[in-house]
Amino acid sequence: MKSKSRSLLLQKIALHAVLTPLAILWLFPLWMMFVFSTMPDHGIFSPEIVLWPSAEFAANFQNLQADTNFVRAMFISIIVAIVYTALSVMLTSMAGWALARYRFAGRSIVVAIILGTITLPFAVVVIPQFIMVAREFKLANTWIALIVPPLFNSLGVLFMRQAFSMMPGELFDAARVEGVREWRIFLHIALPLARPTMAALAIILFLASWNNYLWPLLINSRPNMMTAPVALGTLIGLTKVSWGGIMAGAVLLTAPVLVVFVFLQRHFIAGISAGAVK
Amino acid sequence: MAKIKLENVVKSFGAYQVVHGANLEIDDGEFTVFVGPSGCGKSTLLRMIAGLEDISAGTISIGGKVVNNTEPSDRGIAMVFQSYALYPHMTVRRNLSFGLEMNGNPKDDTARRVALAANILQINELMDRRPAQLSGGQRQRVAIGRAIVREPQVFLFDEPLSNLDAELRVQMRVEISKLHKQLRTTMIYVTHDQTEAMTLADKIVVLRAGHIEQVGAPLDLYDDPANQFVAGFVGSPKMNFLKAEVVEKGPGGAVVALSSDRTVRFAFSLSTEINAGASVTLGIRPEHFILPGEGDADLTVAVEVAEHLGNTSYVHARLSGETVVIEQPESRHRGDGQHLTVGVPARRVFLFDQKGNRLR
Numbered sequence: 001m002k003s004k005s006r007s008l009l010l011q012k013i014a015l016h017a018v019l020t021p022l023a024i025l026w027l028f029p030l031w032m033m034f035v036f037s038t039m040p041d042h043g044i045f046s047p048e049i050v051l052w053p054s055a056e057f058a059a060n061f062q063n064l065q066a067d068t069n070f071v072r073a074m075f076i077s078i079i080v081a082i083v084y085t086a087l088s089v090m091l092t093s094m095a096g097w098a099l100a101r102y103r104f105a106g107r108s109i110v111v112a113i114i115l116g117t118i119t120l121p122f123a124v125v126v127i128p129q130f131i132m133v134a135r136e137f138k139l140a141n142t143w144i145a146l147i148v149p150p151l152f153n154s155l156g157v158l159f160m161r162q163a164f165s166m167m168p169g170e171l172f173d174a175a176r177v178e179g180v181r182e183w184r185i186f187l188h189i190a191l192p193l194a195r196p197t198m199a200a201l202a203i204i205l206f207l208a209s210w211n212n213y214l215w216p217l218l219i220n221s222r223p224n225m226m227t228a229p230v231a232l233g234t235l236i237g238l239t240k241v242s243w244g245g246i247m248a249g250a251v252l253l254t255a256p257v258l259v260v261f262v263f264l265q266r267h268f269i270a271g272i273s274a275g276a277v278k
Numbered sequence: 279m280a281k282i283k284l285e286n287v288v289k290s291f292g293a294y295q296v297v298h299g300a301n302l303e304i305d306d307g308e309f310t311v312f313v314g315p316s317g318c319g320k321s322t323l324l325r326m327i328a329g330l331e332d333i334s335a336g337t338i339s340i341g342g343k344v345v346n347n348t349e350p351s352d353r354g355i356a357m358v359f360q361s362y363a364l365y366p367h368m369t370v371r372r373n374l375s376f377g378l379e380m381n382g383n384p385k386d387d388t389a390r391r392v393a394l395a396a397n398i399l400q401i402n403e404l405m406d407r408r409p410a411q412l413s414g415g416q417r418q419r420v421a422i423g424r425a426i427v428r429e430p431q432v433f434l435f436d437e438p439l440s441n442l443d444a445e446l447r448v449q450m451r452v453e454i455s456k457l458h459k460q461l462r463t464t465m466i467y468v469t470h471d472q473t474e475a476m477t478l479a480d481k482i483v484v485l486r487a488g489h490i491e492q493v494g495a496p497l498d499l500y501d502d503p504a505n506q507f508v509a510g511f512v513g514s515p516k517m518n519f520l521k522a523e524v525v526e527k528g529p530g531g532a533v534v535a536l537s538s539d540r541t542v543r544f545a546f547s548l549s550t551e552i553n554a555g556a557s558v559t560l561g562i563r564p565e566h567f568i569l570p571g572e573g574d575a576d577l578t579v580a581v582e583v584a585e586h587l588g589n590t591s592y593v594h595a596r597l598s599g600e601t602v603v604i605e606q607p608e609s610r611h612r613g614d615g616q617h618l619t620v621g622v623p624a625r626r627v628f629l630f631d632q633k634g635n636r637l638r
């Protein structure tokens with residue numbers, strides 16, 4: 001009895017001995033980003049390495065705000081990410097539902113194609129997508145171009161399809177026998193049961209939109225529609241680069257992500273491992 | 279309440295046909311049980327009646343109306359599923375009222391129906407719980423309650439008790455029987471448990487591999503099975519089947535001897551022609567053996583195991599390679615490894631040809 005709990009303790013210690021350095025390794029750049037955001041520029045470039053924050057964050061932020069309207073960019077990023085996430089969760093759940101629940105000719109082909117698009121790197125897609133949106137549809141510098149093209153997320157579709165097809169079919173048969181219309185079955189039974197998956201997907205989509213750099217950079221050139229990562233990126237090209245300001249912006253960009261992650265990690269992990277057990 | 283009629287109903291999944299032309303009539307208020315081994319198409323047939331599966335050919339009518347293309351909800355049916363299929367995120371009360379609510383049924387009428395069903399099934403204290411907080415038996419009651427609130431013309435049950443333990447199964451079986459007496463609604467009940475079929479049914483439909491083998495009242499199937507499959511399926515323990523041969527053939531009859539013991543012979547009067555030397559199968563139920571000397575032939579078997587149930591015993595014995603089960607009401611003290619002699623009354627013996635068809 002006693003030796004058993006001791007070996008468990010040893011196991012725990014060994015595990016932490018491995019995981020702690022890894023966690024530090026991962027956290028170190030984030031910490032340094034935070035430290036740099038609080039230093040004056042000359043401090044950042046001084047040869048000695050300072051590991052502790054100083055007090056210049058507000059000044060750095062003022063530099064940042066002077067170079068580009070970062071508050072506005074953050075606001076745009078948040079709105080875009082929220083709208084994008086809401087629309088995309090809605091669309092991918094509907095597509096996933098159709099692919100999971102309805103038998104129709106060519107269903108497996110559709111699924112195979114969607115699965116296939118996951119393997120295409122974004123770099124392959126982005127040029128044709130840009131030509132289509134900007135040149136064919138003449139939608140450059142519009143909100144629609146910013147939000148709509150990335151909406152159809154094949155990973156999300158497969159994610160939701162998986163969640164729906166794991167639900168017992170008799171549940172929906174029961175509702176059909178009761179005369180519940182299809183869209184109400186979807187809305188009142190399928191969606192509530194898919195909530196954990198939707199939460200995980202929403203986090204993934206929100207982060208994807210939040211971190212998206214290439215597409216907003218390409219499709220939009222108007223400063224008053226810039227998302228935060230793009231706004232931050234423009235600072236690198238200025239004649240006088242304010243590194244402290246950029247770091248302050250990076251901290252502001254990272255903070256919401258960390259907050260979202262910490263609060264929703266339960267859902268996040270539940271969604272990632274959905275189907276692993278049970 | 280409604281009559282149900284199936285005419286040449288066929289079901290195929292792609293190229294694979296699973297129901298081969300079913301014909302069946304179910305009377306108003308009748309309790310009909312579909313019974314058969316796993317995979318024989320019971321659920322498929324039931325789901326076609328419910329409208330959850332398309333009908334590949336033939337017609338199904340409910341209450342005199344062909345319903346082939348009618349939505350499940352417009353067929354006047356309610357269904358109870360094997361998995362209960364309760365909505366997990368809703369309370370019991372909401373599970374009962376959800377369907378009515380979604381169809382715009384007036385609120386006070388919904389409340390009335392829910393209260394009535396809760397009373398019938400005695401689930402009043404459970405109304406605010408969720409399915410996960412209920413026992414298997416309670417979930418089953420709620421599932422039945424959800425069917426009752428629809429006030430259907432026909433109840434469909436797909437193996438509703440198979441997820442319950444033995445004791446609860448017997449209890450719920452009695453309750454379903456009571457429910458039928460109370461509501462007098464047409465009910466179709468699917469099971470692979472012949473005891474459930476025998477105890478519940480007004481009419482049993484025996485299915486095998488997508489064919490209806492026989493339709494009849496429980497005791498008719500027991501007393502007069504149409505073939506070897508039905509004979510073996512109805513009754514517990516199962517009917518004994520012993521290899522035999524026709525040794526003499528006369529006008530309107532034949533004498534048949536057991537292959538394993540040719541001194542055991544029975545004379546049958548038959549309307550079918552059968553050749554001397556033909557192989558046949560004799561069927562006799564465990565409970566139909568009698569005392570030696572009192573039957574038309576005596577049979578001596580080697581006892582292997584005796585199961586004593588208290589009220590009766592089942593002796594598992596061998597007869598040169600074949601297994602025989604014999605019910606022995608008074609054999610409490612019989613040890614293993616002995617020989618046992620029993621009498622066989624010829625009128626209790628069934629005769630089947632090699633294809634399993636009944637010879638009579």
Ligand SMILES: Nc1ncnc2c1ncn2[C@@H]1O[C@H](COP(=O)(O)OP(=O)(O)OP(=O)(O)O)[C@@H](O)[C@H]1O
Binds near residue numbers: 315317322
């Ligand atoms: N959706 C389907 N697609 C293809 N084949 C199916 C489908 N549903 C059922 N089948 C096949 O049809 C046959 C009958 O199935 P069914 O579910 O009706 O059997 P059952 O008598 O209810 O069996 P059980 O007692 O195991 O429930 C089986 O061979 C099954 O494999």
Ligand SMILES: [Mg+2]
Binds near residue numbers: 437
């Ligand atoms: Mg079944």
